[in-house]
Amino acid sequence: MMFRKLAGSLLVAAAAAVATSPALAEYPERPITMIVAFSPGGGTDVLARSFAPFIEKYLGKGASFTIINKPGAGGEVGFTAVAKSKPDGYTIGFLNLPNLLAIPIEREARFSLDSFTPLANMVDDPGAINVHVDSPFKSLKDLVTYAKENPGAVTIGTSGVGGDDHLAVLSFAKQAGIKIAHVPFPGAAPNRTALLGRHITAGAFNVSEAIQYAQEGKIRILGVMAEKRWELAPDAPTFKEQGFDVIMGSQRGMGAPAGFPEEAKNKLSEAIGKAVNDPEFQEKAKKIYLPLSFMPSDEYAAFLKQKDDQFRKMWKEEPWRK
Amino acid sequence: MFDAFLTALPLVLTWPVILAMVIGTIGGISIGALPGLTATMGIAVLIPITFALDPLPALGMMAGIYQGAMYGGAIPAILLRIPGTPAAIATTLDGYPMAQKGEAAYALRVSLVSSALGGIASAIVLMLLSPPLAVFALEFGPGEYFMLAVFGLASISVLLGDNAIKGLLSACFGLFVGIVGLDPMTGHERFTFDSMHLVSGFDIIVLLTGLYAIPPALIMGEKALRKGVSGDVLRLKKTQMRLREWLKFVRIWIRASVIGIVIGIIPGAGGNVASFLSWNETKRVSKNPKAFGTGIPEGVAAAECANNGDSSSALIPAITLGVPGNAVAAVILGGLLVHGMQPGPALFRENPEIIYGFMIQMLLTAFLMFVLGRYGARIFIQVLRIPPVLLATMIVPMTVIGVYSVQNSVFDIWMCLGFGVIGYAMEKLDISVAPAVLALILGPMAESNLRRVLLIGQGDVSLIFQRPISLIILALTVLVLSYPLLRYLRQGRRRQTV
Numbered sequence: 001m002m003f004r005k006l007a008g009s010l011l012v013a014a015a016a017a018v019a020t021s022p023a024l025a026e027y028p029e030r031p032i033t034m035i036v037a038f039s040p041g042g043g044t045d046v047l048a049r050s051f052a053p054f055i056e057k058y059l060g061k062g063a064s065f066t067i068i069n070k071p072g073a074g075g076e077v078g079f080t081a082v083a084k085s086k087p088d089g090y091t092i093g094f095l096n097l098p099n100l101l102a103i104p105i106e107r108e109a110r111f112s113l114d115s116f117t118p119l120a121n122m123v124d125d126p127g128a129i130n131v132h133v134d135s136p137f138k139s140l141k142d143l144v145t146y147a148k149e150n151p152g153a154v155t156i157g158t159s160g161v162g163g164d165d166h167l168a169v170l171s172f173a174k175q176a177g178i179k180i181a182h183v184p185f186p187g188a189a190p191n192r193t194a195l196l197g198r199h200i201t202a203g204a205f206n207v208s209e210a211i212q213y214a215q216e217g218k219i220r221i222l223g224v225m226a227e228k229r230w231e232l233a234p235d236a237p238t239f240k241e242q243g244f245d246v247i248m249g250s251q252r253g254m255g256a257p258a259g260f261p262e263e264a265k266n267k268l269s270e271a272i273g274k275a276v277n278d279p280e281f282q283e284k285a286k287k288i289y290l291p292l293s294f295m296p297s298d299e300y301a302a303f304l305k306q307k308d309d310q311f312r313k314m315w316k317e318e319p320w321r322k
Numbered sequence: 323m324f325d326a327f328l329t330a331l332p333l334v335l336t337w338p339v340i341l342a343m344v345i346g347t348i349g350g351i352s353i354g355a356l357p358g359l360t361a362t363m364g365i366a367v368l369i370p371i372t373f374a375l376d377p378l379p380a381l382g383m384m385a386g387i388y389q390g391a392m393y394g395g396a397i398p399a400i401l402l403r404i405p406g407t408p409a410a411i412a413t414t415l416d417g418y419p420m421a422q423k424g425e426a427a428y429a430l431r432v433s434l435v436s437s438a439l440g441g442i443a444s445a446i447v448l449m450l451l452s453p454p455l456a457v458f459a460l461e462f463g464p465g466e467y468f469m470l471a472v473f474g475l476a477s478i479s480v481l482l483g484d485n486a487i488k489g490l491l492s493a494c495f496g497l498f499v500g501i502v503g504l505d506p507m508t509g510h511e512r513f514t515f516d517s518m519h520l521v522s523g524f525d526i527i528v529l530l531t532g533l534y535a536i537p538p539a540l541i542m543g544e545k546a547l548r549k550g551v552s553g554d555v556l557r558l559k560k561t562q563m564r565l566r567e568w569l570k571f572v573r574i575w576i577r578a579s580v581i582g583i584v585i586g587i588i589p590g591a592g593g594n595v596a597s598f599l600s601w602n603e604t605k606r607v608s609k610n611p612k613a614f615g616t617g618i619p620e621g622v623a624a625a626e627c628a629n630n631g632d633s634s635s636a637l638i639p640a641i642t643l644g645v646p647g648n649a650v651a652a653v654i655l656g657g658l659l660v661h662g663m664q665p666g667p668a669l670f671r672e673n674p675e676i677i678y679g680f681m682i683q684m685l686l687t688a689f690l691m692f693v694l695g696r697y698g699a700r701i702f703i704q705v706l707r708i709p710p711v712l713l714a715t716m717i718v719p720m721t722v723i724g725v726y727s728v729q730n731s732v733f734d735i736w737m738c739l740g741f742g743v744i745g746y747a748m749e750k751l752d753i754s755v756a757p758a759v760l761a762l763i764l765g766p767m768a769e770s771n772l773r774r775v776l777l778i779g780q781g782d783v784s785l786i787f788q789r790p791i792s793l794i795i796l797a798l799t800v801l802v803l804s805y806p807l808l809r810y811l812r813q814g815r816r817r818q819t820v
Contacts, residue, residue, distance in 0.1 A: 046664075049656040067656070077504055107510075155778045161508060183464075183777045184507055186770070193589065193645045199463030200778065212644075212666050288664045 026061060027089055027264050034065045034254075035085075035093035037078020038159065038187045044094050044252055045069060046288055047123060054275035059267060075099040075160065076109060083111030087257040089264035092119065095255040098248075101308045102162040105315045113308050117260035120272040121253035121295035121303065125206040126226035127168045127246075128236070129156070130219045132198050140176075140223045140242045143202065147178035155181045157191040157200040165191075165204035167314075168225055168248035174318070175244050195219060206250055207233060208289045225249060232289060251293075251307075253300055269297040327449070330679035334686065339382045342375070343683060346383035347690045350390020351698050354406045355398055357535045357717070359724050360527065361391035361407065362649040365657065377661045377676050378683075384657055385683040388650055389691045392593065392630045393437040397702045400429045400622070404535045404717070408526055408763075409593035409632075411756055412601040412625035414534070419617025426706060430699040432619045433626040434692060435568070436575060440630035441688030443579040444586065448634035449681045455635070456642035459587050464774035465786040469795040470588065471768035474595055476799045477602045478757045478764075480806060488753040495744075496761025499524050506770040507777075519733040526594075528725055528734050529762055532741025533748070533755040535721040539714040540746050546711035571623045574604050578624045582631020587638050589645050593629040594763055598756075600628030606805060634684045641665050641677060 034052060038044045045067075052065040070078035075096055082093030095116065104112045129140065137143045147154045158165035161184050173180050185191040188205045195203035196218060203219075207230050213219045214233060221236035225248045229238055239246040254272060256265065275281055276294040285292050295303060333339070353364040364387045368380075375383075395410035400417035413433060420429040447455070462470075478493055479486075502513045503523025514520040578600040585596035604624035605614040614621050637654065639645045644665040646652035655665050663673050670677055705713070725738040748755055772783075779785045786792050 045656070046659055049659045069652070152780050181777055181780060183774055185774075186506060189645050190589075193460065193639075193643060194463060196643065197460035197463055212664065212668060216666075216668070288659065 027261075027267055028059060028061065028063045030090060031064045031066045032089075033085075033091045034067050035078050035082050035091065036067060036069050037075035037081075037094065037096060037099070038069070044096060047252055047290060048094060050284055050288060051122070051275065051281070054278050054281045055268070055271045057278075058271035058274040075163070076103045079103065080110050082255065083115035083257055085257050087117070087259040087261070089256075089261045092254055092256045092268065095253050095304075097164070097251040097253075097304075097307055098167055098311055099160070099163050099250075101304070101311050102167065102315075105311055106162055106319070113304055115258050116255040117258055117265055118297055118301045118304055119254040119256060119265060119269050120276075120297055121251055121300045122272065122276055122292060123208075123252040123290055124249055124293035125208045125252065125291050126224050126230065126249040127164050127204060128207045128210050128224045129169075129172070129202050129204050129222045130195060130210045130214070131202045131222055132195060133218055133220050134198070135201070135220065137202070137222065138220070139237075140172075140239065140244060143222060144176045144178055147176070147180060151179040152181055154178070154202065155183050155200045157183045157185050157194050157203045157205075159188045159191050159205060160184050160186065164206075164248050164250045168246055169204050170318075171248065172239070172244055172246050175246065192219075207236070208291060211289045230291065232286075251303075253295070265297065326674045326678045327682065330675045330682055333378055333675055334382070334679045334682045338376075338379050339683075342379035343382040343386045343687050343690055344694070346386020347390040347687050347694050348386075348698075349383075350387035350392075351394040351397075351691070351695060352390075353387065354391030354394020354396075354410075355702060357398060357404050357406055357531050357721050357724055359406075360649075361388050362653055364391060365650060365653045368657075377663070377673075378679050380657060380661065381654075381676070381680045382683045382687070384654055385680065386687045386690065388633055388654070389441050389630065389684070389687040390694075392441070392633050393434060393626070393691050393695055394698075395629070396433040396437065396622075396626050397430065397699070400433060401426060401703065401705055402713075402717070403538055405530065407593075408530050408759065409597050409629040410625075411530070411534075411594065411759055412597040412629075413622060415601060415615050415625070415756070416617055416619070416621025417625075419615070420619065420622065421617075421706070423617050425617070425619075426703055427699070428619065429622050430703065432571070432622045434695040434699060436571070436578070436623040436627035437630040438688055438692035438695070439575050440579050440582055440627035441633055441691065442685060443575075444583050444631045444634035445681065445685035445688055447583050448637055448684060449678075452638050452642055452681075455587050455638050459589060459639040459643065459645070461791055462588050463789070464771040464778065465789055465792045466795065467588075468768055468771040468775055469786060469792040469799070471764045471771065473795050473799045473802070474599065474760065474764040475768065476802050477599055478760050480602065480606075480802055485752070485754070488751070489757050492748065492753050492755060493757035493761045496529075496758035497765040499529060499758070500762045500765035501769075506766070507773050523766075524737065524762070525734065526759070526762060528738050529741055530759050531721050531725050532738040533745035533758060535717055536739065536742025537745040537749045539717040539721075540742070541749065542710035542714035542717075546709070546714065571620070574620055574623050575627050577603060577607075578627035579631040582628035582633075583635040585628075586632030586635030586648070589639050589648075593632040593636075593648065594760070596632045597625040597629035598760060600631075601625045602802075606802070630688070634681075637684070641669060641680075 034048055036045050036048045048067050052067060056063045056065060070081050078093060079100055082091065085091035101113065103109045131137050143154065156169050158169060166182065169182060183200055185194060188209045191203050191205055192209060194200050207224055210219060210221055211233055214221050221233060223239045223242055224230060224236050225239050225246045227247060229236060273294060273296060276292060349364060350361060353359045353361065365384050368383060391407060392409060395405055395407035396413045396417065397406060399405040399410040399413040400421050403414045403418035405411045405414055417429045502520055505512055581600040581603060582596045601621055601624045604620060605611045636648045636651045640651040640655050646655050658665055663669055722735050725734050745755055775783060775785050
């Protein structure tokens, strides 16, 4: 009873405080919601949770972020939530490429690139095709040979329809002339777990999500979808080295709904830039294997536009969802 | 490994860490006791605060909240038939009838002891068996998940009992609610009516609080109108329990702990399912299954022991594989990450004192919960003294605040109130709401995993029947489904011989 009354009055007081929020006098004056469109434990979630405190530090004034996971349908659930949120400066979200751009191309979505205010890019994480360490496949060639002999028998898990893993797998299958079974999972962590449990032949997930398990000798990275080998995984060959022109990755940045207040946009973009260059964060990023690549707001907007054109062209040539 | 625990123990037994665990446990019990507020939310809110702390006090507080909330959920479940957390649904089945009989104090006592024992058993398993059990978690592929969901759904159908049609209506309602939102495999919209609020589907808390918290408030208001305002007399029977009386629970506790621990290890299932399966299993093996649901302490013990039994074991895949077993484990992972610790195999090598310390904390907070819960129960039970009309006017705003805080969505509040009206109608028509809530958890799990099986097998479902674990679950499902029939046949034979 006493507890209930006390807790009750506290909650009412808190609700009242939230309800009375005037214009952005001293941004930020309440917690900022940060939407992550993927399940907990995946790459984006790891980034959000370890990065938020650093942006908080550079935003100052006791700024704080509330991280909310809204996984599902390759990120559409979360992106829609960001795009449709009130542009009041208090909801931002992680924008994941190519999902963000692929979804409105494939279907009628409630957002397009124009629904967002790009804030900054932070990470460029190349994709990879990985197998269990006990798998007989030692190279992409082995996988292709087997797939040619057994069409459709190779199952490749991805973190959702229309994600970079999915597009890369399709592009790879097309180039190699093989037929594979695509198995979508709700995010990278369940995909990796399914690979560790040998429920799928191969798993397509990013190198940052594969590296720790590769170092522990639990999985083998068959190919990295980047121009060059990654410094933290020098033994993992690229697709290009093995004769496949597949360059795909997931870029993770931050965006806000269109019509986001200019002041909030500038403050956030600046804080993100400072946070990415913070030596402590750089050290931390290395510890949790994050390939950082910062782009400020304008550069990021141009990059998004260029990628959007590229994917639209890809879709015209061959749609990845029929 | 014991060296590691001995190194970590002195670090855990320092005043700041102990204080953090005590505060966490008290906070956890209170959070759990308030409908709509869950351990997940409590810990998520706490993470930014813990950033200023050292890792061990921070994790100690999280451990306390986690353990405390699992027990706290039972308090309103017993006193008001409103489960404080989804894991406490099964507790309402026997807990509330006990309170109606004037045995509220006894029910709270049983639930506290059972919760503490489940929590202790689970923590010990976490400490001693993490690496081998993580391997077990990996064995769960789409086929196994599908069968587990089917097993859960089959258990629901048995729960329906004498009122099968009404129960099926309720379960189908839950399954339908689970369909709403984006198709997990293709991203197509289902029953979203072009409303973006429906794209993500319904949060379990919205349905739970709507169906469970609103109808009692409406009914209390109704009664108050009829009877006028009057304070209930607090009828509490003396409950001096002797050791001998506790012994009858031992087998139930063992069974419930095992169920809780096993379900906990499997990522995605969690305490909601564990407590219900445990209650059902205890009922099934009981000599007097009809008594379950009428207010017997065995039912409370089975449910409460299992929902704490999953608490530590859900952390096993989280800290060994980086795969959270439930929503709480996911936020705890977040807590580890902000302290610069990447979950996975390397964690045990690089930060042994932290990770083994955290395991010790899970054990200690289970004991703390027992000590603090005894005092807490005395305070909480006073809620029965509040006149229904006042209580009803307190429950509704508390629920609304809880639901809002899940996704900070006003739309969710309307949905919750809408479900409240449906729940009130179900109550009047004598339709149980438990199948609806459980179907919402299990339906989507069954659907997406069946479709993954079909993708992997190129349209062939035989994958489900080729693996040992799914075969075992299949056998259990058949057993659960045929049990009522077997009992019926046995009774028939007895009747004939008589």
